[in-house]
Amino acid sequence: MPKVINDIEKNIFNVAMELFGNLGYDNVEMKMIANKAGIAVGTLYNYYPNKMQLYLSVLENSWDDTLKKIDENSKLHISPELKIRKYLEILYKDIEDRKGLGSELAKEKNIYINKETKSMSFRDALVLKFIEQINLIGEGTSCDISEENKIKLIEIFIISIPFMIKSYPQKREDNIDFLAEVIYKFIK
Structure with a gap:
């Protein structure tokens, strides 16, 4: 049986x-x-x-969960500073919980996750989602940053958070404070 x-x-x-x-x-x-x-x-x-399809499925599902949390955060009626802080807490914790799962994205820009059109890489989809969140956060401020610089900012954070987790594992709160300060100064 x-x-x-x-x-x-x-x-x-x-x-x-x-x-x-x-x-x-x-x-x-x-x-x-x-x-x-x-x-x-x-x-x-x-x-x-194949292994890549399994990897992408795991990655997609874990990031979908993160993006849902970020969407919920964007609906809160709190100050831009606190939104940035909460946004980074979600991002930091979920990246930390993944234990480097998304590191292939840092190496490969051509990993495709959109099953219907295969027109957008997963990394590009993440960047666009995060830009949307920065735009929501920036609504209450005099945000005067170009879309290109927003992309650069998000890509820097996507890459730097895993580095901070590995390099400063006992400094979680300090790392998040630092990232929040950088973002807020950048979009203010």
């Missing part, structure tokens, strides 16, 4: 997120994921045709 595994997709997702986060994309094999998930490799391939 075949083994029944409840919530197999959730199990695959959790195992893949853990392995990609701990070992990095290049050091994880589909066989490792299947073994740790307690399923056959063929079963794993029934859900995901």
Whole structure:
């Protein structure tokens, strides 16, 4: 009788997120994921045709959750300073929880995640979403920053937050304060 595994997709997702986060994309094999998930490799391939598709699915789902939190934050009726702070807390915590899962994005600009059109890379989609949030934050201020500079600012933060997490692991609050101060001065 075949083994029944409840919530197999959730199990695959959790195992893949853990392995990609701990070992990095290049050091994880589909066989490792299947073994740790307690399923056959063929079963794993029934859900995901290759490692990149699984990686992108895990990454997309984890970032979707982050972006939902950021959207909720944008609806709060609080000062721009506090919005920036809360926005960075969400971003910092979720990047920290991913344990470097998105590091492939820093290396590859051509990883595509939009399944319908394949017209926008995942990194570009993230940047656009974050610009939208900066625009919302900037509504109450005299924000006079070009779209190009907003893109540069967001890309700097996407890259610098993992670096700060690794380099200053005990300085979480100080790191967030620093990032908030930089953003607020930039958009004021």
